[in-house]
Amino acid sequence: MRSTWTAAWVAVAVLVCLPAWAADAPVPVRIRVLQGFRQGAPGVPPGLEDLRGQLSATAYVRWEQAGEMQASMVPKKPVSVSLPGGGSVSVTLVEARQGAATFEVSAPGSRTQSRVTVPPGKRIVQQVSAEQGGSAWFVTIKAGG
Amino acid sequence: MRCAGAAPLLGSLPGELDPTEAALLGAHLATCEPCRARLADIEALSGVVRDGLRDEAARRDLSIFADGVMARIPASAWQGAPAGPLERLRAFLRRHRVLAAASALAPALAALALYLYIGRTGGTGPSELSVEVTSEDLAAIVLDTSDGPVILVGDGSEGT
CATH class of the missing domain: 1.10.10 (Arc Repressor Mutant, subunit A)
Structure with missing residues (x-):
């Protein structure tokens, strides 16, 4: 009888604490730094094939990956992403719930700040620098690695 | 008088x-x-x-009387004699184990149901694409693709 009560109250405690724990649990996030060019031979490198749908929607025709990082992000803790051209981008996981993630991206280079909520499996592609000489820097952010 | x-x-x-x-x-x-x-x-x-x-x-010698009365009380009743409300409640729950288990699991099941309901309906959590962009100098363009949003900044001519 005592074990029944104990199991029941443990279940209650777990169920009550689970949402709060899940909300603050680290989330694996894959961040890539890309450079897009308006000129050149059109194409997407093999390593960026998963981005083809989004990259081909822009006016940039040639793409190169300049960096990548796997971050274990917790809400409200910003991660700084350095850009090869100088400067950095701040990426903050605002919250992650039910697979959807909300990110804030602050790009001083383009004086742009965004707050984007993406459903599970979706990815953010954001231009983080003003275009110079026909090219611009981008970051891609995807929760879940 | x-x-x-x-x-x-x-x-x-x-x-x-x-x-x-x-x-x-x-x-x-x-x-x-x-x-x-x-x-x-x-x-x-x-x-x-x-x-x-x-x-x-x-x-x-009244001790004989007292001993006789005590001897007539069944041992089982004496051992299970409730001493207070808590003991009586425990005795009741021992006799009704199924009811006790159900009452103990009820809040857990209610919490589970609420948790699953919130998870299924979305609750206050984000489930739809939401984009807010602010840019000081450049125009921001948001392209909604099947793989996710593409946020561009510039003069607005980048999109296809």
């Missing part, structure tokens, strides 16, 4: 009379010698009876 009225009150035990009766009886006894004598007889008699009963009780 007359003697006929005082007589029934003479055998009263201390505290048995209300203040008015006690005052009237006291006033009557102060002036009535026969009633004082009768009161003295009653007190003497009650003392004799009291002492006699006490002596008789002292001669009897």
Whole structure:
């Protein structure tokens, strides 16, 4: 009888604490730094094939990956992403719930700040620098690695 | 108060009379010698009876009686005798294990149902694409693709 009560109250405690724990649990996030060019031979490198749908929607025709990082992000803790051209981008996981993630991206280079909520499996592609000489820097952010 | 009225009150035990009766009886006894004598007889008699009963009780071994009563109580009842509300509740739950388990699991199931309901309906959590972009100098363009949003900044000519 005592074990029944104990199991029941443990279940209650777990169920009550689970949402709060899940909300603050680290989330694996894959961040890539890309450079897009308006000129050149059109194409997407093999390593960026998963981005083809989004990259081909822009006016940039040639793409190169300049960096990548796997971050274990917790809400409200910003991660700084350095850009090869100088400067950095701040990426903050605002919250992650039910697979959807909300990110804030602050790009001083383009004086742009965004707050984007993406459903599970979706990815953010954001231009983080003003275009110079026909090219611009981008970051891609995807929760879940 | 007359003697006929005082007589029934003479055998009263201390505290048995209300203040008015006690005052009237006291006033009557102060002036009535026969009633004082009768009161003295009653007190003497009650003392004799009291002492006699006490002596008789002292001669009897009542431990046999107590042991007999205790022996007639079943051992099972004695072991499960509830000592208080909590013990009675425990005894009740021991007799109704299914009910106890159900009542214990009820809040857990309710919490689970609420958790699953919130998870299924979305609750306050984000489930749809939401984009807010602010740019100081450049125009921001958001392209909604099947793989996710593409956020561009510039003069607005980048999109296809």
